[in-house]
Amino acid sequence: MIYITRKEHFNAAHKLCNDAWDKAKNLEVFGKCANENWHGHNYELFVTVKGQVNKDTGFVVNLKDLGDLIKSDIIEILDHKNLNVDVSGLSNILPSTENVSIFIWDILKPKVNAMGAELHCVKLVETENNYVEYFGGK
Amino acid sequence: MIYITRKEHFNAAHKLCNDAWDKAKNLEVFGKCANENWHGHNYELFVTVKGQVNKDTGFVVNLKDLGDLIKSDIIEILDHKNLNVDVSGLSNILPSTENVSIFIWDILKPKVNAMGAELHCVKLVETENNYVEYFGGK
Amino acid sequence: MIYITRKEHFNAAHKLCNDAWDKAKNLEVFGKCANENWHGHNYELFVTVKGQVNKDTGFVVNLKDLGDLIKSDIIEILDHKNLNVDVSGLSNILPSTENVSIFIWDILKPKVNAMGAELHCVKLVETENNYVEYFGGK
Amino acid sequence: MIYITRKEHFNAAHKLCNDAWDKAKNLEVFGKCANENWHGHNYELFVTVKGQVNKDTGFVVNLKDLGDLIKSDIIEILDHKNLNVDVSGLSNILPSTENVSIFIWDILKPKVNAMGAELHCVKLVETENNYVEYFGGK
Amino acid sequence: MIYITRKEHFNAAHKLCNDAWDKAKNLEVFGKCANENWHGHNYELFVTVKGQVNKDTGFVVNLKDLGDLIKSDIIEILDHKNLNVDVSGLSNILPSTENVSIFIWDILKPKVNAMGAELHCVKLVETENNYVEYFGGK
Amino acid sequence: MIYITRKEHFNAAHKLCNDAWDKAKNLEVFGKCANENWHGHNYELFVTVKGQVNKDTGFVVNLKDLGDLIKSDIIEILDHKNLNVDVSGLSNILPSTENVSIFIWDILKPKVNAMGAELHCVKLVETENNYVEYFGGK
Numbered sequence: 001m002i003y004i005t006r007k008e009h010f011n012a013a014h015k016l017c018n019d020a021w022d023k024a025k026n027l028e029v030f031g032k033c034a035n036e037n038w039h040g041h042n043y044e045l046f047v048t049v050k051g052q053v054n055k056d057t058g059f060v061v062n063l064k065d066l067g068d069l070i071k072s073d074i075i076e077i078l079d080h081k082n083l084n085v086d087v088s089g090l091s092n093i094l095p096s097t098e099n100v101s102i103f104i105w106d107i108l109k110p111k112v113n114a115m116g117a118e119l120h121c122v123k124l125v126e127t128e129n130n131y132v133e134y135f136g137g138k
Numbered sequence: 139m140i141y142i143t144r145k146e147h148f149n150a151a152h153k154l155c156n157d158a159w160d161k162a163k164n165l166e167v168f169g170k171c172a173n174e175n176w177h178g179h180n181y182e183l184f185v186t187v188k189g190q191v192n193k194d195t196g197f198v199v200n201l202k203d204l205g206d207l208i209k210s211d212i213i214e215i216l217d218h219k220n221l222n223v224d225v226s227g228l229s230n231i232l233p234s235t236e237n238v239s240i241f242i243w244d245i246l247k248p249k250v251n252a253m254g255a256e257l258h259c260v261k262l263v264e265t266e267n268n269y270v271e272y273f274g275g276k
Numbered sequence: 277m278i279y280i281t282r283k284e285h286f287n288a289a290h291k292l293c294n295d296a297w298d299k300a301k302n303l304e305v306f307g308k309c310a311n312e313n314w315h316g317h318n319y320e321l322f323v324t325v326k327g328q329v330n331k332d333t334g335f336v337v338n339l340k341d342l343g344d345l346i347k348s349d350i351i352e353i354l355d356h357k358n359l360n361v362d363v364s365g366l367s368n369i370l371p372s373t374e375n376v377s378i379f380i381w382d383i384l385k386p387k388v389n390a391m392g393a394e395l396h397c398v399k400l401v402e403t404e405n406n407y408v409e410y411f412g413g414k
Numbered sequence: 415m416i417y418i419t420r421k422e423h424f425n426a427a428h429k430l431c432n433d434a435w436d437k438a439k440n441l442e443v444f445g446k447c448a449n450e451n452w453h454g455h456n457y458e459l460f461v462t463v464k465g466q467v468n469k470d471t472g473f474v475v476n477l478k479d480l481g482d483l484i485k486s487d488i489i490e491i492l493d494h495k496n497l498n499v500d501v502s503g504l505s506n507i508l509p510s511t512e513n514v515s516i517f518i519w520d521i522l523k524p525k526v527n528a529m530g531a532e533l534h535c536v537k538l539v540e541t542e543n544n545y546v547e548y549f550g551g552k
Numbered sequence: 553m554i555y556i557t558r559k560e561h562f563n564a565a566h567k568l569c570n571d572a573w574d575k576a577k578n579l580e581v582f583g584k585c586a587n588e589n590w591h592g593h594n595y596e597l598f599v600t601v602k603g604q605v606n607k608d609t610g611f612v613v614n615l616k617d618l619g620d621l622i623k624s625d626i627i628e629i630l631d632h633k634n635l636n637v638d639v640s641g642l643s644n645i646l647p648s649t650e651n652v653s654i655f656i657w658d659i660l661k662p663k664v665n666a667m668g669a670e671l672h673c674v675k676l677v678e679t680e681n682n683y684v685e686y687f688g689g690k
Numbered sequence: 691m692i693y694i695t696r697k698e699h700f701n702a703a704h705k706l707c708n709d710a711w712d713k714a715k716n717l718e719v720f721g722k723c724a725n726e727n728w729h730g731h732n733y734e735l736f737v738t739v740k741g742q743v744n745k746d747t748g749f750v751v752n753l754k755d756l757g758d759l760i761k762s763d764i765i766e767i768l769d770h771k772n773l774n775v776d777v778s779g780l781s782n783i784l785p786s787t788e789n790v791s792i793f794i795w796d797i798l799k800p801k802v803n804a805m806g807a808e809l810h811c812v813k814l815v816e817t818e819n820n821y822v823e824y825f826g827g828k
Contacts, residue, residue, distance in 0.1 A: 423679075423680075425591050425592060425593055425679065426591055426592060427565035427589070427590040427591050427592040427634075428592070446631065446632035447632060449632050449633060449634070449638070451565070451633070451634035451637045451638050452565040452590050452592065452634050453563050453564055453565050453592055453631075453632040453633060453634070454563060454564060454565040454566070454590065454591055454592005454593055455563055455592055455593065455594050456593050456594045456679050456680070493584065493591075494584035494585060494587050494591040495587060495589070495591060496565075496587070496589035496590050496591070499589045500587070500589050541561075541563065541594050542561075542594070
């Protein structure tokens with residue numbers, strides 16, 4: 001069993017705003033992240049998969065295939081987008097780093113299985129000072 | 139003459155869109171950066187000033203003062219904001235990295251002079267793959 | 277269950293010196309780190325907590341609260357300090373990266389619990405070439 | 415139980431080529447990595463060991479000893495070498511990041527044990543966009 | 553006048569070897585870099601151009617165009633190649649970082665002029681500990 | 691004319707304190723940097739030299755020689771030291787980043803000349819948020 005990680009990135013706008021709350025409550029909880037006209041980030045995405053090393057290739061998975069999957073299924077729908085507005089799968093979800101990580105996990109998990117490996121971790125870096133890791137499960 | 143640089147950062151949303159052009163032309167020139175619902179970045183700002191070393195302090199300028207200036211006059215108005223919408227000084231300007239750098243220069247230049255030093259360079263990093271440097275002048 | 281990490285940093289002086297040993301023995305074991313007049317580092321501290329995502333906020337913990345906790349309870353007592361001399365809780369402890377990590381863990385663990393999450397890891401980076409991770413336990 | 419990591423690096427040439435396959439098949443699977451005249455990388459190697467903190471030193475292991483071990487037993491045989499040609503222990507192995515990580519693990523594991531600690535992880539970074547982690551076992 | 557920089561990267565094998573010298577002399581001058589079976593690097597390339605900001609776009613040059621130029625004219629011929637063997641323009645040149653930088657400059661200079669800007673600097677990072685900058689001229 | 695840069699690093703303790711001032715004045719000007727028991731940093735040192743490319747080697751200077759010079763003449767006297775106490779050449783100088791940069795320049799300049807090149811810049815990074823560049827001259 002060995003673990004391999006591929007890094008990709010996307011740039012997106014978002015805001016943190018709970019529509020069930022008034023403006024004052026949103027400001028109290030989310031601070032500047034509640035700015036109604038959005039702000040944004042350069043997100044760095046690290047996808048880790050695990051599996052056995054294939055004798056013929058020396059690979060767990062072909063990194064080109066893994067990179068293509070992440071680009072087509074994640075980057076294409078998140079890059080240069082507004083996470084609150086432009087992404088159908090996130091339409092009723094607060095786009096916190098936590099929730100976006102789970103969203104990415106749910107998309108990638110079956111696709112990585114289909115490549116003959118297992119998704120181990122989605123790590124999403126929002127700024128140089130904070131990141132989230134999701135390993136699946138509750 | 140010695141040069142000292144202070145790094146700060148801000149997160150902002152923006153889009154690149156020339157209102158004199160139609161949607162197709164904006165898409166042709168600006169590509170994904172024209173997404174009408176915005177996208178965003180973690181901007182890194184490097185401000186370089188130059189001057190003589192003060193004998194009593196060993197400093198060109200007190201970095202705490204320089205940091206306070208950048209925070210109060212730049213970060214406060216750009217951080218967690220929408221560069222197209224929320225910043226009065228940028229209201230009629232395409233918020234490209236180039237134009238935002240010049241905007242920052244124009245604010246800081248007289249304030250750095252007032253600290254007894256000279257503004258040398260504003261460097262603005264938009265992503266890990268591109269940055270702009272402005273040294274003043276035409 | 278999801279994991280979120282906050283990075284902070286502090287600058288400190290220290291030396292590695294076992295008072296039960298003579299100078300030659302300290303030099304043999306600790307090398308340049310035994311320099312009696314101290315040396316120092318820019319420490320990077322990564323604090324990882326885990327928990328369930330709150331439905332109303334999208335957060336495991338509010339990162340602002342976690343950052344405030346780390347600043348008030350750790351950075352305030354370690355930043356711009358001498359780890360051998362200035363920190364009461366470290367007064368009889370060799371300030372190796374290992375021991376400082378455990379010291380930080382012991383302070384943060386009950387405070388993170390009080391925030392409704394669980395402390396998972398304290399990672400302390402001493403130089404770009406070495407770091408320690410502590411997950412609690414013996 | 416605490417974990418400490420030491421980073422070293424080496425520069426090497428390699429190519430990915432399965433001699434049982436013809437050129438077209440190698441190109442299909444390995445893409446540009448199959449270039450017959452080699453290419454190369456700056457590899458970053460992170461070695462993590464775990465153990466109890468020694469009361470007299472504050473150390474799990476003396477990092478100088480760990481660094482010396484990695485330099486003498488790994489860097490010396492891989493740095494500025496061709497991984498396909500110059501390294502006897504890799505002579506019949508596809509030098510993928512996965513296989514090189516396992517090669518390093520097998521060398522270091524008994525030597526770290528002999529230092530009174532346990533090898534926990536070999537992490538090998540091939541480019542800024544991909545890395546492998548090996549924790550031993552099948 | 554404003555400066556904008558685009559970063560790209562390529563991975564390549566090379567060796568430093570002066571064919572007019574014997575093996576001992578090459579080893580004395582180039583050390584491990586003379587290894588006859590090659591070694592390699594992850595090169596980071598920073599291309600800086602300067603010019604006036606276009607009023608309609610806010611750009612000195614369209615970064616997408618600059619990136620496409622670097623990819624088609626530089627990365628395509630250097631990435632996953634052997635700099636001593638595979639690159640016709642370098643066939644009689646020692647592929648030191650200095651010489652590769654000049655090689656890149658000579659290709660890009662007229663193409664950047666044709667984009668309406670001026671090439672200012674080619675910076676080539678060979679390892680995290682060394683890089684070369686070339687600004688043209690003798 | 692081409693520019694080549696070598697990076698080295700050292701870890702040191704220091705404090706900023708003007709002995710002609712009382713404690714309150716030092717605290718007012720230097721803040722936490724005046725802590726009487728010292729603090730410290732991981733300093734990164736970038737030394738840039740310029741010259742013509744040697745036809746036989748492809749080098750401005752042999753980086754191994756430049757690295758050896760920096761190690762023997764700078765790192766040896768600053769690494770794991772107290773800049774206020776342990777370094778004879780800094781004994782009457784406030785060890786600000788500015789003054790340490792000038793100190794390093796004055797040592798290296800004639801030695802780089804003796805290597806057949808010219809010292810262009812000493813860049814000293816004190817933390818990830820500030821650095822000084824010195825190009826000689828007044």
